[in-house]
Every structure is written in structure tokens, then in C-alpha cells.
Amino acid sequence: MLDSRPSDYMLNVEGLTVSFDGFKAVDDLSFYVDEEEIRVIIGPNGAGKTTVLDLICGRTRASAGQVWFRDQELTRLKEHEIVRTGVGRKFQNPTIYEDLTVFENLEISYPSGRTVFGALGFKKTRAVIDRIEEIAETIFLADCLHHVSGALSHGQKQWLEIGMLLIQDPALLMLDEPVAGMSPSERIRTAELLQTITRGRSVLVIEHDMAFVENIAHRVTVLHQGRILAEGSMDKIKSDPRVVEVYLGH
Amino acid sequence: MFEGYSWAELGSIFAMQGFAGLSLFSVLVLMALGLAIIFGQMGVINMAHGEFMILGAYVTYLCSNFFAENLPALFSGYFLIAMLLAFLASASLGALVEWGLIRHLYKRPLDTLLATWGLSLILQQVYRSVFGAREVGVTLPDWLMGSFAVTDMIEIPINGVFVMFLTLGITAGVWLWNFRSSWGTQMRAVVQNRVMAGAVGIDTERIDRLTFAIGCGIAGIAGSAFTMIGSTGPTSGQLYIVDTFLVVVFGGAQSLLGTIFSAFAISQSQSTMEFFLSGSMAKVLTLLTVVTILMIRPQGLMSLRVRA
Amino acid sequence: MSSPTSRAFATRGEILAFATLAVLLLAVLPASMEIFRLNLFGKYLTYAFVAIGLVLCWGYGGILSLGQGVFFGLGGYCLAMFLKLEASDPEATKIQSTPGIPDFMDWNQLTELPWFWVPFESLGFALVAVVLVPTLFAGLIAFAMFKRRVGGVYFAIITQSIAAILTILIIGQQGLTGGVNGITDLRTLKGWDIRTDEAKLVLYYVNAFLLLGALVFCHWVLGTKFGRILVAMRTREDRVRFSGYDVASFKIFVFCLAAALSAIGGAMFTLQVGFMSPSFVGIVPSIEMVIFAAVGGRLSLLGAVYGTLLVNWAKTTFSETMPELWLLAMGGLFIAVVLFFPNGLAGLWQSFRQPLMHAIRRHAPAGSVVADAAPEGGTR
Numbered sequence: 032m033l034d035s036r037p038s039d040y041m042l043n044v045e046g047l048t049v050s051f052d053g054f055k056a057v058d059d060l061s062f063y064v065d066e067e068e069i070r071v072i073i074g075p076n077g078a079g080k081t082t083v084l085d086l087i088c089g090r091t092r093a094s095a096g097q098v099w100f101r102d103q104e105l106t107r108l109k110e111h112e113i114v115r116t117g118v119g120r121k122f123q124n125p126t127i128y129e130d131l132t133v134f135e136n137l138e139i140s141y142p143s144g145r146t147v148f149g150a151l152g153f154k155k156t157r158a159v160i161d162r163i164e165e166i167a168e169t170i171f172l173a174d175c176l177h178h179v180s181g182a183l184s185h186g187q188k189q190w191l192e193i194g195m196l197l198i199q200d201p202a203l204l205m206l207d208e209p210v211a212g213m214s215p216s217e218r219i220r221t222a223e224l225l226q227t228i229t230r231g232r233s234v235l236v237i238e239h240d241m242a243f244v245e246n247i248a249h250r251v252t253v254l255h256q257g258r259i260l261a262e263g264s265m266d267k268i269k270s271d272p273r274v275v276e277v278y279l280g281h
Numbered sequence: 282m283f284e285g286y287s288w289a290e291l292g293s294i295f296a297m298q299g300f301a302g303l304s305l306f307s308v309l310v311l312m313a314l315g316l317a318i319i320f321g322q323m324g325v326i327n328m329a330h331g332e333f334m335i336l337g338a339y340v341t342y343l344c345s346n347f348f349a350e351n352l353p354a355l356f357s358g359y360f361l362i363a364m365l366l367a368f369l370a371s372a373s374l375g376a377l378v379e380w381g382l383i384r385h386l387y388k389r390p391l392d393t394l395l396a397t398w399g400l401s402l403i404l405q406q407v408y409r410s411v412f413g414a415r416e417v418g419v420t421l422p423d424w425l426m427g428s429f430a431v432t433d434m435i436e437i438p439i440n441g442v443f444v445m446f447l448t449l450g451i452t453a454g455v456w457l458w459n460f461r462s463s464w465g466t467q468m469r470a471v472v473q474n475r476v477m478a479g480a481v482g483i484d485t486e487r488i489d490r491l492t493f494a495i496g497c498g499i500a501g502i503a504g505s506a507f508t509m510i511g512s513t514g515p516t517s518g519q520l521y522i523v524d525t526f527l528v529v530v531f532g533g534a535q536s537l538l539g540t541i542f543s544a545f546a547i548s549q550s551q552s553t554m555e556f557f558l559s560g561s562m563a564k565v566l567t568l569l570t571v572v573t574i575l576m577i578r579p580q581g582l583m584s585l586r587v588r589a
Numbered sequence: 590m591s592s593p594t595s596r597a598f599a600t601r602g603e604i605l606a607f608a609t610l611a612v613l614l615l616a617v618l619p620a621s622m623e624i625f626r627l628n629l630f631g632k633y634l635t636y637a638f639v640a641i642g643l644v645l646c647w648g649y650g651g652i653l654s655l656g657q658g659v660f661f662g663l664g665g666y667c668l669a670m671f672l673k674l675e676a677s678d679p680e681a682t683k684i685q686s687t688p689g690i691p692d693f694m695d696w697n698q699l700t701e702l703p704w705f706w707v708p709f710e711s712l713g714f715a716l717v718a719v720v721l722v723p724t725l726f727a728g729l730i731a732f733a734m735f736k737r738r739v740g741g742v743y744f745a746i747i748t749q750s751i752a753a754i755l756t757i758l759i760i761g762q763q764g765l766t767g768g769v770n771g772i773t774d775l776r777t778l779k780g781w782d783i784r785t786d787e788a789k790l791v792l793y794y795v796n797a798f799l800l801l802g803a804l805v806f807c808h809w810v811l812g813t814k815f816g817r818i819l820v821a822m823r824t825r826e827d828r829v830r831f832s833g834y835d836v837a838s839f840k841i842f843v844f845c846l847a848a849a850l851s852a853i854g855g856a857m858f859t860l861q862v863g864f865m866s867p868s869f870v871g872i873v874p875s876i877e878m879v880i881f882a883a884v885g886g887r888l889s890l891l892g893a894v895y896g897t898l899l900v901n902w903a904k905t906t907f908s909e910t911m912p913e914l915w916l917l918a919m920g921g922l923f924i925a926v927v928l929f930f931p932n933g934l935a936g937l938w939q940s941f942r943q944p945l946m947h948a949i950r951r952h953a954p955a956g957s958v959v960a961d962a963a964p965e966g967g968t969r
Contacts, residue, residue, distance in 0.1 A: 122827075153813060
């Protein structure tokens with residue numbers, strides 16, 4: 032097993048494996064993500080895409096393998112510790128605090144006052160408020176800052192969750208199907224949104240919408256049955272006969 | 282606490298207390314089976330479960346009186362009929378409660394705790410009004426009285442052995458029903474994925490109601506068994522509810538074998554310690570051990586690893 | 590705090606509601622009833638500490654504890670031990686075979702004070718213990734459970750089991766604890782007779798001020814980011830983790846806070862009622878304390894106080910005249926609150942007041958109305 036950072040990539044996933052009741056959902060997976068790279072993971076249902084994100088962010092514990100994020104090995108850390116190293120995660124279904132307002136959602140996500148006493152003593156300074164308003168502007172929700180977020184449309188909830196990640200200013204952003212359930216016009220705005228917010232950070236995206244993937248991906252990793260089937264640029268992937276067979280051919 | 286006893290005496294004491302604990306074991310297993318079925322199926326903890334048991338005990342008491350007065354010739358067989366009636370009475374009440382109360386609360390397990398607690402208060406008061414505040418006892422038929430003398434020190438109570446075999450039979454029945462009948466398969470399907478089960482044509486509401494009714498019915502049978510180890514009063518059921526919860530949680534909520542094993546461990550350790558310590562300290566030590574183990578291993582003794 | 594987006598410490602409505610309660614507790618009740626009744630209400634108000642603790646940890650944090658009686662009882666016992674020792678000086682107990690120890694120990698053939706009683710001869714130690722013992726105990730339970738992510742129904746059952754165990758233990762260890770009767774016959778606090786009418790009035794006011802102080806403190810806690818994280822945790826625990834918070838430590842804190850409040854209530858109970866017994870520790874009192882909070886409204890601190898007063902007043906009134914009906918009514922109350930009024934009295938008040946406020950604010954911008962309604966928006 033490796034005890035130190037194995038390469039200069041921002042994210043090194045080495046031999047990652049997890050099994051549930053003997054079934055290997057992710058099997059000896061290795062891949063590497065550069066600084067400021069947008070990587071899209073595609074693959075048929077059950078390929079293990081979401082599980083990979085779960086493993087990186089600590090939601091699921093790996094049976095074997097390591098995840099190096101810069102100088103930190105993540106598989107031994109707890110979820111909140113992983114977040115604090117600079118990894119942000121968006122879930123497949125919009126996961127926001129529906130009882131709270133948009134403002135409060137963003138305030139909770141603001142990366143300070145994260146301990147019990149920090150939260151008790153947290154002050155909404157001008158800087159905090161400005162930052163929240165700035166993010167709300169970016170995610171097209173400036174007008175509904177004080178609406179209860181449960182009342183937002185599905186697409187707006189997706190944006191809000193992206194905004195909640197953004198305000199954490201993570202170095203690695205992981206997005207699970209960010210345009211699922213969106214209207215065509217919302218998709219276009221989301222693609223623009225991703226273009227702006229991905230500047231200066233690495234992004235790992237799971238997506239089914241091929242037009243969207245072509246639009247944003249620097250490189251694509253194709254997963255199949257918990258293993259990597261192919262990796263490379265979108266053009267290369269599209270012409271790979273194995274990929275066509277298991278996935279694009281449908 | 283063992284000073285002053287020879288090894289032979291200790292062996293006999295353990296054996297005696299072990300057999301004496303069989304009735305408690307049976308009551309706990311039957312109570313826990315019902316509770317575990319309901320909890321596993323619906324994630325609902327039925328705080329009135331003890332009162333369903335007591336309903337069974339009162340039915341057994343009524344049967345005993347009825348046969349003694351009207352059909353003394355058949356008295357020796359009343360216990361079996363009483364158990365059947367106890368099951369039916371508790372199951373019917375269970376179905377009614379599921380329909381009137383539980384089904385409105387499926388997404389709110391904590392609220393269900395409170396509502397079923399309210400139900401238990403109401404049932405206790407009803408029992409008090411109907412049967413009086415004083416505890417009532419049941420006359421056992423002759424063939425259940427007495428004990429075998431195995432050695433000159435060890436005696437085994439017949440009713441304890443009878444109830445234990447009955448319990449094992451019912452447990453086996455529940456296992457068959459759960460894993461071999463189409464009904465059981467449907468029930469497990471609902472547990473795994475309620476929406477999908479509904480989509481493939483399983484009537485989930487009916488399954489819920491029947492499951493709840495059967496869980497309560499088994500508590501009714503536990504009530505019949507209970508009449509052999511204690512007298513029945515309006516609040517007798519409440520004394521058993523914590524023990525039963527702990528049996529279920531300790532065994533691992535999804536595991537039938539775990540339930541039996543933990544009921545055995547809890548009833549036996551309590552029964553054995555009672556000989557050496559006061560009853561209350563035996564109980565404290567038993568429960569404290571279980572709670573401590575649960576704090577270290579909250580998933581219980583037996584559990585599956587499931588995809589998050 | 591002047592920006593439009595930051596909420597003031599309290600809105601005008603909140604201040605008004607708080608002032609109303611303060612006037613009720615400090616002026617209306619003392620003026621309108623003789624000392625016996627007032628003492629009774631003082632006793633109810635000690636339960637209100639438990640109820641507001643439950644608003645924090647159950648209503649906001651989603652952690653249902655069915656063992657709050659444990660902390661109420663421990664707090665009460667800590668003070669009762671001090672008072673009992675003061676009442677058991679050698680002069681007053683000279684007819685015992687061992688003078689100078691509490692009477693129940695003498696009856697149980699104890700000849701010296703057990704070691705854990707000794708430090709309770711100091712009032713300072715007892716006062717610290719009142720808060721610290723229950724809080725640390727709560728912390729231990731919460732640490733074990735929440736670090737392993739046990740919550741919901743399991744947590745409720747474990748806390749209930751602990752309530753049962755502690756009750757059996759106290760009853761079983763008669764010589765050490767006073768058994769089922771509890772620690773009774775408490776007389777003086779540092780020489781000040783707590784049984785006189787005058788002392789009862791003073792203690793009532795101390796209790797009322799402490800309660801009002803606790804309300805202000807809890808209101809402040811809920812107004813901070815901590816309060817919003819509690820609400821967030823209740824619905825989306827995972828998301829809170831992935832916003833970088835250690836969920837367990839927040840749960841531990843709020844559970845300890847609720848325990849500390851209960852303990853203060855317990856100590857005030859001992860002072861005002863003059864004894865403490867296991868009948869305030871076990872399963873039944875613990876779950877009744879939950880219903881106080883539920884009736885008042887699990888999301889409303891002030892509601893919890895009114896709920897406690899109302900349920901206890903009803904209990905005293907009905908159980909004197911028709912005890913059979915009272916159990917039925919209590920059972921019905923549990924079911925009705927859960928099925929029909931999940932937000933209790935506060936929820937009813939809200940739905941009554943809302944149309945009124947809408948009429949008043951018709952011309953106000955829509956956004957502000959939505960924001961004001963938000964804290965009450967969580968229904969569970």
C-alpha cells in the first residue's frame with residue numbers, strides 16, 4: 032500500500048474497491064484528475080458512478096484502495112473532514128434544507144463557524160452577506176433570497192445546491208447529474224453556470240446528457256460494472272467500439 | 282457472589298434457575314417476535330405492545346373462568362382454546378389500531394411512539410374499568426401443574442417446558458410464514474422497497490394491516506403464556522415493554538435467530554442472577570449490560586451490511 | 590445587525606409574547622392565587638425547563654429522548670442530597686442508632702455515610718453537581734450513540750431503557766437512595782427554612798426568573814447559526830455533513846443542553862416541593878414531559894411553557910375529581926396531538942393569527958412575509 036502521495040495530480044484514485052455482500056460495485060478502480068480539469072464520468076446504470084463519488088467523499092467506506100487529494104489520504108477521514116480539505120459534493124436529487132430560506136441555506140454552507148461554539152458565535156458580517164448575495168446572483172436566485180427553499184422549482188433547487196457548494200469554495204467539485212430533471216432552457220443556463228464556476232477548480236461530473244457532456248468535458252471516463260472501460264477525450268470515447276457497444280449504442 | 286456454594290450446588294442452581302427462566306424466555310420471545318415483525322415491516326415501535334399482550338392474558342383468564350364454571354369436563358383443554366382466542370382478540374384489535382391510527386403515521390416513526398403510548402394509556406384504563414384494578418390469576422389445568430424431578434436437586438416445571446415448546450413452534454411458524462409463504466415474500470418485498478412493491482401489484486396497505494395484526498396476535502399468545510408466570514393487572518404489560526424493546530434491538534432488528542438468542546440471554550441471565558442478588562439488582566445488571574453492549578455495537582448482535 | 594438580511598434578536602411580536610408570559614408568571618399568577626396554589630404552579634414550571642429542553646432537542650434537532658426524567662431526577666437528587674444532609678445533623682437525628690446520617694440509611698442499618706454522599710455536605714459542590722452530573726451523563730450517552738450515528742427510534746428506546754434502569758436502581762438501593770419514597774423531609778437551606786409560605790414565594794420567583802432566563806438563552810441559541818443547523822440536521826443530516834459540520838458534536842451539545850435545563854428544573858422542584866423521588870425519573874414521567882412540549886408546540890419555546898402549565902393544571906384538576914377519565918384524556922391527548930395538531934397550541938395560535946397578520950400586512954412586500962413565516966415553516 033502507498034503511504035505517501037503517489038503523483039502530482041490533484042486527485043489520485045488508486046485501486047479503489049468496495050463490495051456489498053460480495054458484489055463488487057467498484058472494482059480496483061484507478062484514475063487521476065488534474066488541477067482545473069473538468070472530468071465527466073459516464074456509464075450505464077449500475078456501473079458504479081455514484082458509488083465512486085460516495086467513496087471519495089466518505090459517504091461509503093472503501094473495502095480497499097486509496098484516494099489522495101493533494102496531500103491528504105481521504106479514505107480514513109470522516110465526511111466533514113473531507114469537506115474541510117476542499118472537496119464539495121452535490122447529490123443526484125437536490126439536497127437542500129427545505130425548511131430554511133435560500134439565504135439561510137447559503138449561510139449554513141458558508142465555510143466558517145463550523146464547530147458547535149463557532150456556530151453559536153457566528154456573526155453575519157457584511158463580508159458574509161456580500162458573499163451570499165454574490166453567490167445568489169451567480170446561481171440566478173438573487174430575487175428569491177428570502178423565500179423558503181422548499182417552494183423553489185426543481186431546477187432552482189439544483190442551482191441552490193450548486194450555490195451551496197460554491198460558497199464553500201472547494202478545490203474539487205463533484206456533481207452528480209446536475210442537469211437531471213431540468214427544462215431545456217434551464218440546461219443551457221446550467222451549462223453556462225458550470226463554465227463560470229469551474230474556473231480555478233477541478234470538477235468531477237456524472238452526467239447522462241451527451242450534448243451537455245460534450246459541451247463541458249475536458250476528458251471523459253467510461254465506467255462499466257465497476258471498472259474503467261475507456262478514458263480520454265469525448266471524440267476518442269465516441270469512436271471506441273466497446274463504449275459504443277455497452278453504452279452509446281442504446 | 283458465588284461464595285459458599287460447592288460446584289455441584291452451583292451446577293444445580295444454574296440448571297434450576299435456567300428452567301425457571303424458560304417461561305420468561307417464552308414471553309420475551311413471543312413479545313419480541315411481534316414487535317420485531319412490526320418494527321421490521323414498518324419501522325414502527327408499538328408502545329402499546331404490552332397492552333396487546335395483556336389483552337391475551339385477560340382473554341385466557343376469561344376462558345379459564347368460563348370453562349371452570351360451565352364446562353368443567355373440558356377444563357384440561359381450555360388453555361389451547363384460550364391461546365387461539367387470545368391471538369384472535371389481539372390480532373383484531375391490532376388491525377383496528379392499524380386502520381385507525383398507525384397508517385396515518387408511517388412517515389413519522391417518533392410520533393408513532395407517542396401515539397401508541399397514548400393508546401397504551403387508554404387500554405390500561407379500559408382494562409381497569411372492565412376487569413378492576415386488582416390483579417387476577419388463572420387456574421392452570423392439572424396436567425400443566427407440578428414438575429419433573431430430574432435429580433434430587435433439579436426440578437423442571439412442566440408449564441415452563443410446555444410454553445417453551447409452544448414458543449419454538451410459533452417461532453418456526455413465523456419463520457415459515459416469512460420465508461416460505463407468498464404472503465411472507467410480499468411482506469419482505471414491501472420492507473425492501475415499498476414503492477416498487479406497490480408498483481408490481483402488491484397491496485401494500487393490506488400487507489401492512491395484516492402484518493400489524495399478526496404481530497399483535499402473537500403478543501396475545503404471549504399474554505396466554507404470561508398467565509403462567511405472573512398475575513394479570515391493567516399495567517402488567519408496561520413492565521415488559523422495555524425488556525422487549527431491548528430483546529429486539531439487541532438481537533438485531535431483522536434477525537429472527539438474533540431475537541431468540543437475545544431473549545434467551547436476557548431471560549437466563551436475569552433468572553440466574555436473581556438467585557444470588559435481589560430481583561431488582563439482577564434486572565439492573567442485565568439491562569445495563571445490554572444497553573452498554575448496544576452503545577458499543579448499536580446494530581445488535583446479528584445484522585447485515587447493506588449498501589448505503 | 591442593521592442590515593436588512595440579518596434578523597434582529599427578537600421581532601416585535603416575539604418580545605410582546607415574551608413580555609406577556611413574564612407578566613403572567615411574575616404578576617398575574619402570584620397576585621391571583623394563595624401560596625398553596627402558587628407553589629403548585631411553581632412545581633409545574635419546573636417541568637417547563639424539561640419541556641423547553643425538548644423543544645430544542647426534539648422539536649428543532651429531531652432527537653426524541655424518552656428519558657428526560659433521568660436528568661430532571663439527577664438534578665433534583667443532587668440538591669436533595671445536600672438538603673437531606675443538612676436536615677440530618679447529629680442533634681436532629683440523635684434518636685437514631687447512628688446519629689448524623691439520613692434517617693433512611695439508619696433504617697437500612699447503614700452506620701456511616703456512603704462515600705458518594707460525603708461531598709454533598711458542601712452546597713457549592715451540590716450546586717455544581719446539579720448541572721454537571723446530569724450533563725456529563727447525557728454527554729456520555731449522546732457521545733456513544735451519536736458518534737455511531739444511532740438516532741431516531743433507537744435513541745428513544747435506549748433513553749427510555751436508561752430511565753427504567755435508573756428507577757429500578759434507585760428503588761432497589763434503599764439504603765443509599767431512600768428507595769421508592771425518595772429523599773424526603775427536607776427542611777432548610779443553609780439554615781433558611783424552605784417550608785414557610787414566605788420561602789415558597791421567594792422560591793417561586795427564583796424559579797420564574799430562572800425559567801425566563803432559560804427562555805431568553807434558548808431563544809438566543811435558536812437565533813444563531815447553531816439553531817439553523819439544528820433544523821437543517823433534522824431534515825438533511827447528510828447534507829449538513831457535506832457542508833463540513835460534524836453532526837454528532839452538534840447533537841451531543843443540544844442533548845447536553847436539554848439535560849442541563851432538565852436538571853435545573855429538577856433542582857428547583859426539590860426546593861419547592863421539599864422532596865425528590867424515583868417517581869419523577871422513570872418511563873412514565875419522562876414520556877409525560879414529552880407530551881408537555883408536544884401540546885405546547887414542539888417548535889415553540891413559549892408554547893412549551895403554556896403546554897406544561899395547561900396539561901399539569903388539567904391533570905391536577907381532573908385526577909382529583911375523576912381519575913378514570915384523566916388517563917383516558919391523557920391517552921387521547923397523545924393521539925390527538927400527534928394526529929391532528931403536530932405543532933400543538935403554538936401551531937393553532939399561528940393558524941389563528943396568520944390571517945390576521947396577512948390582513949395587516951397586505952401592503953408589505955411579499956418577500957418579507959415569506960421570510961417571517963420561515964421559522965415556523967418546519968412541520969414534522
